[in-house]
Every structure is written in structure tokens, then in C-alpha cells.
Amino acid sequence: xxxxxxxxxxxxxxxxxxxxxxxxxxxxxxxxxxxxxxxxxxxxxxxxxxxxxxxxxxxxxxxxxxxxxxxxxxxxxxxxxxxxxxxxxxxxxxxxxxxxxxxxxxxxxxxxxxxxxxxxxxxxxxxxxxxxxxxxxxxxxxxxxxxxxxxxxxxxxxxxxxxxxxxxxxxxxxxxxxxxxxxxxxxxxxxxxxxxxxxxxxxxxxxxxxxxxxxxxxxxxxxxxxxxxxxxxxxxxxxxxxxxxxxxxxxxxxxxxxxxxxxxxxxxxxxxxxxxxxxxxxxxxxxxxxxxxxxxxxxxxxxxxxxxxxxxxxxxxxxxxxxxxxxxxxxxxxxxxxxxxxxxxxxxxxxxxxxxxxxxxxxxxxxxxxxxxxxxxxxxxxxxxxxxxxxxxxxxxxxxxxxxxxxxxxxxxxxxxxxxxxxxxxxxxxxxxxxxxxxxxxxxxxxxxxxxxxxxxxxxxxxxxxxxxxxxxxxxxxxxxxxxxxxxxxxxxxxxxxxxxxxxxxxxxxxxxxxxxxxxxxxxxxxxxxxxxxxxxxxxxxxxxxxxxxxxxxxxxxxxxxxxxxxxxxxxxxxxxxxxxxxxxxxxxxxxxxxxxxxxxxxxxxxxxxxxxxxxxxxxxxxxxxxxxxxxxxxxxxxxxxxxxxxxxxxxxxxxxxxxxxxxxxxxxxxxxxxxxxxxx
Numbered sequence: 001x002x003x004x005x006x007x008x009x010x011x012x013x014x015x016x017x018x019x020x021x022x023x024x025x026x027x028x029x030x031x032x033x034x035x036x037x038x039x040x041x042x043x044x045x046x047x048x049x050x051x052x053x054x055x056x057x058x059x060x061x062x063x064x065x066x067x068x069x070x071x072x073x074x075x076x077x078x079x080x081x082x083x084x085x086x087x088x089x090x091x092x093x094x095x096x097x098x099x100x101x102x103x104x105x106x107x108x109x110x111x112x113x114x115x116x117x118x119x120x121x122x123x124x125x126x127x128x129x130x131x132x133x134x135x136x137x138x139x140x141x142x143x144x145x146x147x148x149x150x151x152x153x154x155x156x157x158x159x160x161x162x163x164x165x166x167x168x169x170x171x172x173x174x175x176x177x178x179x180x181x182x183x184x185x186x187x188x189x190x191x192x193x194x195x196x197x198x199x200x201x202x203x204x205x206x207x208x209x210x211x212x213x214x215x216x217x218x219x220x221x222x223x224x225x226x227x228x229x230x231x232x233x234x235x236x237x238x239x240x241x242x243x244x245x246x247x248x249x250x251x252x253x254x255x256x257x258x259x260x261x262x263x264x265x266x267x268x269x270x271x272x273x274x275x276x277x278x279x280x281x282x283x284x285x286x287x288x289x290x291x292x293x294x295x296x297x298x299x300x301x302x303x304x305x306x307x308x309x310x311x312x313x314x315x316x317x318x319x320x321x322x323x324x325x326x327x328x329x330x331x332x333x334x335x336x337x338x339x340x341x342x343x344x345x346x347x348x349x350x351x352x353x354x355x356x357x358x359x360x361x362x363x364x365x366x367x368x369x370x371x372x373x374x375x376x377x378x379x380x381x382x383x384x385x386x387x388x389x390x391x392x393x394x395x396x397x398x399x400x401x402x403x404x405x406x407x408x409x410x411x412x413x414x415x416x417x418x419x420x421x422x423x424x425x426x427x428x429x430x431x432x433x434x435x436x437x438x439x440x441x442x443x444x445x446x447x448x449x450x451x452x453x454x455x456x457x458x459x460x461x462x463x464x465x466x467x468x469x470x471x472x473x474x475x476x477x478x479x480x481x482x483x484x485x486x487x488x489x490x491x492x493x494x495x496x497x498x499x500x501x502x503x504x505x506x507x508x509x510x511x512x513x514x515x516x517x518x519x520x521x522x523x524x525x526x527x528x529x530x531x532x533x534x535x536x537x538x539x540x541x542x543x544x545x546x547x548x549x550x551x552x553x554x555x556x557x558x559x560x561x562x563x564x565x566x567x568x569x570x571x572x573x574x575x576x577x578x579x580x581x582x583x584x585x586x587x588x589x590x591x592x593x594x595x596x597x598x599x600x601x602x603x604x605x606x607x608x609x610x611x612x613x614x615x616x617x618x619x620x621x622x623x624x625x626x627x628x629x630x631x632x633x634x635x636x637x638x639x640x641x642x643x644x645x646x647x648x649x650x651x652x653x654x655x656x657x658x659x660x661x662x663x664x665x666x667x668x669x670x671x672x673x674x675x676x677x678x679x680x681x
Contacts, residue, residue, distance in 0.1 A: 054288035058237065066233045066296050073233075074301055076226035077105035081122070083218050084142035091409040092129050099308050100125040104140065106305030109298055115144050121305075125312040149216070150223025151256055156181040158249040227252050230297050237296075238289035240281055250277040327402035328366040330373075335360035336510030342366065345373050345391030345536075352533035352542035352577050354390045358514050361501055361650065362386060365402055367395045374403050377502065379650070382643035383412040386503060388423040397426045404430060415640035416630035417647075418503060418580060427630040434628045435637055441578035441622035445541075445569050448576070448620075450562065458619045461555035462562065465520075468553030470527065472563040473519050480517035482509045484526040485547070492547045502647040504579070505531065505544045512545065518563050520556045527552035530560040532567065533577075541568035542577030561620065580627050581614040 081101030085092055103125060104118040111117050115137075123136035131139075159181030163174035231251035235241050242250075254277065258270030271290055278286060333339050338346065338357050342364060346354055348371070356362070362375040372391030377384050383406060389399045400416075400423070407414040416427055417437075424434050450459050475481070489507035493499055499506050512531050520528040528548040534541045543564055548557050565576045629644075631637040 050284035051288045051291070054285055055292070058288075058292060062236065063292070063296070066236050066292070067300070069229050069232050069236065070296050070300070071229075073226050073229040073297065074102060074304075076222045077301070078102035079222055080105065080143045080146060081139065083146060083215055083222065084139050086411040087142055087215055088135070088138060090131070090135060090139070091411070092126065092131070096126065096129065099312075101143070102301070103305035103308040103312075104143075106298075106301035107309060110302040110305075115140050118143065121309055125309060146219040147223060147226070148256075148259070150219040150221070151227060151252065151259075153220035154223050154227050155249075155252050155256070158245070158252060161245055161249075164246065227255060230255070233296055234289060234293045237292045238281070239285055242278075250274070253277070327368060327374075327399060327406070328370075329406070330364040330366055332360055332363050333358075334510070335508050336513060339364065341370060342373055342390075344370050347536040348392060349390045349536040350393075350540060351388060351390065352535045352540045352575075353387055353579075354535060355515060355533040355544065356386060356503070356505065357390065358511055359501060359505055360511070361647075365399065365406060367391070367399050367402070369395070371395050372399050374399055376403070376406075377647050377650075378410070378412060379646045380639070380643040381413060382415045382640055383407040383410060384415045384417055384502075384640075384643055384647050387418050388420050393422070396423055397429075400426050400430060413632060413639060413643075414630075415637070415643055416628075417644050419628045419630050421626055421628075424628045424630055432630045432632060433634075433637075434630055437627050437629050438580045438582040439624040439626050440580045441617040441620070442625055443565055443576040443578065443620050443622045445565060445573050445576050448565050448569070454621050455619070458558060458562075461558040461619070463555070465553055465555030465559040468555075469522050470553055470556050470559055471521050472559050473521065474563065474567055475517045475519060477515055478513045480512060480529070480531075481519065481526070482512070485512075485517070485519070485529050488526060488529060488547045488549050491550060495550065498649065500648045501650065502644075507545055507547065515544065516567065518560050518567070520552070520560050522553060522556075528556045528560055530557075530564060532564050534568075534571070534573070538571060539573055540575040540577060541565075541571070541573045543579060557616075558619070565620075578617045578620065578622055581617055581624075 078098035078101045081097045081104070082094065085097055100122050104121040107121050108115075108117040119133075119137040119140035122139055123131065123133050126136065159177045163177035163181070228248060231248040232244070234251060235244055235247050241247050251274075254270050254273035257273045260269070274290065275283070275286065328341070330339050330341060336358055337360070342357060345366070346357065356375060357364070357373075362377050364373045365376055366373040367389075372389045372393075372395035374389050375386040377386070383403070385403055389396045403416075404414055414432070416423070416432070419427065420440075428434055449455070450462060485507070486509075493507075505511055515531045515533060518530045518532065519526055520530075526549070529545075530543055530547075531545040532541055533544050541564065543561060546557065546560070561578070568576045629637055629640060631640045633640060
């Protein structure tokens with residue numbers, strides 16, 4: 001029954017779509033007919049002999065100059081596709097994209113129905129690059145929208161520059177036109193900021209992706225390179241034309257009218273607008289100039305586009321280009337789950353932060369043999385990779401190249417966040433720049449002790465917690481008291497605002513269920529907790545989600561961390577990561593500007609929290625290992641930093657958080673259900 005209903009629904013949708021196309025076609029034919037009928041009144045008084053006489057007066061030098069002026073317009077036609085492909089994250093060879101863009105623009109101008117004709121031309125010419133019909137349609141739609149957006153920007157500039165020229169055609173006063181143009185230009189700035197700060201909007205339940213500001217600016221620039229030279233061609237061919245600025249304003253309005261009509265070349269509507277806007281010029285002169293303009297601006301590109309299309313259709317064999325063995329892209333899993341193909345790499349990972357694969361806020365790029373993977377997230381025009389690759393180090397160089405290729409293919413800037421020195425060296429060999437972010441504190445577990453003068457402050461904090469009655473218990477994965485922990489987490493979040501993520505875990509029962517959790521209790525009251533990561537080979541453990549009650553006794557977090565180190569020792573680990581201290585170790589005399597700025601502002605009052613975090617970690621006397629941001633930035637990686645900040649402040653996950661929990665055997669399951677942890681003195 002459902003199958004029958006679906007078939008009926010599809011037939012109804014198809015009938016509605018066909019009826020819509022028929023109505024649009026009928027509207028176009030009616031509009032063209034109306035325009036030609038109205039234009040007939042203007043042409044009735046024109047003698048063909050006068051037009052031919054004006055045509056013979058045009059010199060060969062003038063025609064050659066007109067063709068030369070039209071060349072930038074032809075190039076702009078070809079470049080619209082490059083901008084649209086960037087927005088769609090489709091990677092095609094630049095030359096092929098420009099040839100198809102020029103052919104699609106020229107043929108759609110000559111045949112009408114620009115969006116449909118352009119989509120068909122692009123689809124046929126990009127068959128060898130495996131561009132589907134749906135992608136070609138989206139590309140054609142974005143090109144049309146981009147052209148009209150850019151033309152709107154050009155018209156706004158012209159309305160501000162010469163409102164008198166448009167006043168007679170529009171029926172508005174010059175002051176009104178100038179105000180409208182100024183408002184249009186002023187709207188570009190907030191639109192650009194919105195596209196940068198909030199590139200995805202949800203309107204009526206649908207997601208709308210705004211192009212980044214640089215693409216918006218490129219659309220306006222391309223429209224100017226398209227419209228202005230085209231207008232100069234007609235201006236050159238028309239003796240007695242008004243001054244260029246005013247003529248360009250009239251020409252742009254006429255071109256827009258022709259494009260809206262969807263007629264071949266805007267025939268009828270364009271000519272009618274020009275005759276209406278220039279009633280004082282001899283009609284025979286205007287008719288002759290419009291004919292030559294049609295030949296130069298429409299006829300020559302049409303022949304060129306027809307040749308390009310014919311070559312692609314009949315001479316170039318439509319084949320799919322073979323792709324070399326490449327990394328496999330995996331979508332994000334639900335929070336608390338790990339895609340099965342990642343298990344082999346996780347099992348041999350050496351870093352504890354591999355547990356971030358369960359956070360649900362990253363996609364993955366898996367090496368061809370499955371021995372390593374990268375954790376990625378797209379943000380603000382960048383493809384951000386979190387940390388070092390997870391898995392066999394022998395696969396890291398090839399995986400780094402795969403991440404760079406993925407970023408290029410999706411028209412994104414690569415950003416490698418919190419890389420270790422080893423992986424940063426691979427990326428530096430690939431030409432990326434390194435900016436030091438801070439240092440990760442790593443405790444050598446076998447040698448750790450609270451004895452000695454260097455750890456006097458740590459013993460004092462532990463003594464305060466012990467005298468207050470703080471007891472730390474270790475819970476096995478999935479056995480932690482989430483109800484008691486939730487109240488701590490909610491109070492912590494209420495005091496500090498939104499939770500952060502991406503480089504650290506969040507409080508989420510589905511996420512925390514995969515890790516051992518330490519709980520600090522004072523009597524019957526929970527005063528704090530700490531979740532623990534462990535690497536696949538079990539040699540490195542690390543702290544993750546740390547939450548403390550506002551009234552927790554002094555030293556409670558110190559006791560939790562020491563208990564975590566002892567649990568790692570009991571499991572045979574040799575390293576315990578206290579995670580990165582931002583800006584730690586920045587040198588005033590460093591080569592990189594970012595590190596010099598960090599060292600300069602380290603003592604600023606607003607960074608007191610970071611200094612306190614470093615002092616807390618220094619109390620455990622760790623080794624400090626540098627961490628880097630690797631990017632293609634030339635001076636300062638401000639775009640990459642902004643993208644990383646958005647990742648950290650973004651929502652809890654990319655995938656739907658539903659369904660069963662999936663646990664990875666062997667990762668952090670060595671602890672019993674609950675046992676007290678004793679810290680060695």
C-alpha cells in the first residue's frame with residue numbers, strides 16, 4: 001500500500017513539475033511577444049536603408065576595438081563557474097571549468113532559458129569528471145544567482161554615482177535612487193559579516209548556506225567585469241551616446257530586463273528598454289548599434305561556445321578519470337560511538353586523546369589500509385584536523401597528504417590544530433608554517449611520587465583534601481553515577497556559560513560511558529569528577545572532562561588527578577597527559593609573530609586564568625612538550641584561529657544522538673566497578 005501511495009505521489013509531483021515548466025515557458029513566450037509587439041511601434045518608423053547606411057559607416061578599427069573591449073566580458077563569463085564551484089565544494093580542473101562556463105553562458109544567452117540550458121551544457125561537458133545532473137543544475141543555479149547578485153551591486157554603485165541617468169527610466173527622483181543605492185551598498189557589509197560569523201542559517205526548517213565574504217566580493221567584481229565592458233561595446237558603436245557613466249547605468253537596467261525575460265539574448269525586452277531610455281537619439285543609429293552589439297557580444301561568444309561544446313561532445317571521449325588509491329572519508333558517528341573501520345587504528349594508537357573519536361563532533365579520514373585516521377571538522381572556510389593522526393605512525397605522512405588533498409578538493413583552507421613535534425615536521429616538509437600554541441604537560445608515571453621538596457605544594461593540597469574527608473573512587477566504563485555527576489556539571493556550566501568541545505570532551509552520559517571515571521566525594525556528597533582517556537596500546541592515559549563543585553574542599557581536583565595517575569600506573573601506563581596549557585612556553589624572541597605576541601601578552605590580567613592553569617599542572621612536575629598550529633597562512637593564521645574557535649564553541653555533535661551505545665573493546669576497561677584509589681606518598 002505504501003509503495004502504491006509513493007508511486008502516486010511521485011506521479012503527482014512529476015505532473016506538477018511539468019505544469020510548472022509549461023507555465024514558465026508560456027510566460028516567457030508571452031513576455032517576448034509583448035516586448036516585440038511594443039518594440040514594433042518603435043521600429044515602424046525606421047527605414048532599413050538608413051540602418052544599412054549607418055552599418056557601412058562603422059570602420060574596421062571600431063569593430064576590432066569593440067571585440068577587444070568584449071574580451072574581459074567573455075573571461076568573466078568563464079569565471080562565474082569557478083566561484084560557484086568553490087561554494088559547492090566541487091573540485092574540477094580550472095581549464096575545464098572555465099571552458100564549460102563560457103560555453104554554458106554563451107549558449108544559454110543565445111538559446112534562452114539560461115538556467116536550464118546552462119545546466120545541460122555543463123552536465124554534458126563535465127561528464128568525464130563525473131559531474132552529475134543534480135550537481136550541474138545546482139552549479140547553473142548558483143551561477144545565475146551570483147550574476148544577479150553581482151549585477152545588483154553594480155547597479156547600486158551606478159545609482160550612487162549617477163542617479164540622474166536612471167531617474168527618467170525608473171520614474172524615481174535622483175535623491176531616491178541615490179538613497180536606494182547607498183542602502184544596497186550598506187547592506188553588503190552586514191551580509192558579509194553574517195556569512196563569516198554564521199555561514200549556515202535555518203529558515204523555515206531548511207538550512208541555507210551563505211557564501212563566504214570573499215566569494216560575495218568576487219561575484220560583484222565578476223559582474224562588473226561582465227557588464228561594464230559589454231556596455232562600453234554598445235557605447236562605442238553608438239554615435240552621439242550620452243556620457244559613459246550614465247549610459248552604463250541605463251545599459252545595466254536594460255540587460256537585467258533582458259535576463260529576467262529568459263528570452264534568447266533577452267531579445268525584445270533589452271531593445272525595448274534601450275529605445276525607451278534613449279528617445280533623443282536617432283532611431284536608425286540605435287538600431288544599427290544594437291545589431292552590431294548583438295554580433296559582437298552574443299554572436300561571437302555563441303559560435304565560440306558552440307565550438308567548445310561540440311569539441312567536448314564529439315571529439316573528447318567521455319570517460320571517468322581513474323583515481324589513485326586515496327584515504328576513505330567517514331561521516332561522524334553518534335556521540336559515544338566509534339565507526340567500526342576505525343577500530344584497528346584505535347587499538348594501536350599511542351595517544352590518549354584518541355578518545356575524542358567518540359565525541360560525535362568530527363568526521364574521519366581513514367588511510368587506505370586502515371592503519372591510521374585523522375579527525376576533522378569543517379568550520380568557517382577551513383578544514384580543521386584535531387591533533388596528530390590516530391594509529392600507526394608509518395602512515396602519518398601519507399595521511400597528512402590526504403588531508404591536504406581533501407581540503408583542496410573541498411575548496412577549504414587546511415588547519416592542523418594541536419600537532420606534536422613529529423607530525424608538525426611532516427607538515428613542515430609539505431610547506432606549511434608552524435605557530436606554537438602552547439605545551440602539553442606529560443607526567444612520567446613510573447617515576448611519579450608526591451615526595452620531595454619540588455612537590456611540597458602538591459602535598460599541601462592533598463593534605464587539605466584528606467583532612468576535609470575527600471575520598472576518590474574509580475568507576476569502570478558505564479558504571480559512573482551519572483545522576484550525581486550531572487548536578488555538578490550543570491552547576492559548573494551555569495557558572496561558566498556554554499561548554500566547549502572538539503579538543504576536549506563534554507559532559508554527555510553517552511560519551512562518558514566509554515571511559516573510566518574518578519569521583520571525589522566528601523561524606524555522601526559528590527564534589528567533583530574526572531574522566532580518563534587511555535591509548536589503544538595502554539601506555540598513555542590522560543585526563544578529559546574535569547568538573548568541580550563550587551564548594552568543593554581545597555585540593556579536591558589535585559586528589560582526582562593524582563588518583564588518575566595511580567590508576568594509570570596500575571594499568572601499566574608509562575605516560576599521563578595533563579593536556580595542553582595554552583601559550584605556555586612562548587618565547588619573546590621567537591621567529592613567529594604569533595608566538596612573540598603570545599609571550600608579550602602572557603602577563604596580561606585577562607590571561608590570569610591561563611597562568612593559573614599552567615601553575616596547577618606544573619605542580620605535578622611534568623615534562624612540557626610543544627604543540628603547534630600548522631597552516632598555509634603567510635603572516636598570521638587568523639582565519640584558522642577563528643575556525644578552530646568556532647569548532648570549540650560549536651554544538652555537541654554532527655551526527656544524530658540516537659540509538660544504541662557502541663563500546664570499543666580494550667579501551668579503558670581495566671578498572672573494576674568501583675574501588676578507592678590510594679595516592680602514593
